[in-house]
Amino acid sequence: MEVTLGQKDAMKRCQKAGGTVVSIQDEMENVFVWEHLQAYESQSKGAWLGMTFNPKGGTLVWHDNTAMNYSNWGQHDTGPSMLSQNSCYWIQSSNGVWHLGSCSNVTMGVICKIPRVEESSFSRSAVPDNTTAIAVVVLSALALCALIALAVYLYKRRQSSERGTFESARYSRTTSNPSESAEKNILVSDMEMNEQQD
Missing domain, CATH: 3.10.100.10 (Mannose-Binding Protein A, subunit A)
Structure with a gap:
């Protein structure tokens, strides 16, 4: 007034x-x-x-x-x-x-x-729209975060498995026993002697 x-x-x-x-x-x-x-x-x-x-x-x-x-x-x-x-x-x-x-x-x-009717209908129609929009944004953000976390996890897992295979293969080649290599040499020389005798 x-x-x-x-x-x-x-x-x-x-x-x-x-x-x-x-x-x-x-x-x-x-x-x-x-x-x-x-x-x-x-x-x-x-x-x-x-x-x-x-x-x-x-x-x-x-x-x-x-x-x-x-x-x-x-x-x-x-x-x-x-x-x-x-x-x-x-x-x-x-x-x-x-x-x-x-x-x-x-x-x-x-x-x-x-009139109260106009005010209440406006507030009723505005609230659900805003709530829905907020819910959609929050759920989308959560889904995106989950996808990123899954991708990072799979990428790290793949890298670690590849590294493990490579290292184990390299390890088996470099750490062979001297006695094993000696046995292989003996077998080779025995074969050569057999061939010469024939």
């Missing part, structure tokens, strides 16, 4: 914001609005209430078409004879009591009420 306007300008201001002039459905909401108004008491004696008089039924209705099941009228504002199409309605900053009076040359604070 940063500005004070006439009743018609207040309605236009709230329509531009996508809402209506404040409606109050119960005592708890009345206390909430009143506590907010107390901070602006020096600027305005109250804030407009978004209600109109329905001459056919002789009753008051809120601008957002909800029924008026709660009221907090002052002592002198309860008479049905005071209600008319030319009346305006506001909540008092000092005590949270409702009043009615002439609309001409009167300015009050403006509190706009935005």
Whole structure:
């Protein structure tokens, strides 16, 4: 509630914001609005209430078409004879009591009420999308890390097995027993002698 306007300008201001002039459905909401108004008491004696008089039924209705099941009228504002199409309605900053009076040359604070349906549907549709996107990113990152770890493990395993085969082959060649080589020489010389005798 940063500005004070006439009743018609207040309605236009709230329509531009996508809402209506404040409606109050119960005592708890009345206390909430009143506590907010107390901070602006020096600027305005109250804030407009978004209600109109329905001459056919002789009753008051809120601008957002909800029924008026709660009221907090002052002592002198309860008479049905005071209600008319030319009346305006506001909540008092000092005590949270409702009043009615002439609309001409009167300015009050403006509190706009935005429908909750739009807010809740927006938050409901936004949360699952964000959650799904985050889950996909996390799972993709985990899968990528697992693949990298597997590739590194297989690469190291292959290298170690190749190195082991090479070393064992080299080891068997270089560490042959002198007695084995001597036996091979004897066999070769025996064969040569047999061939010469033949």
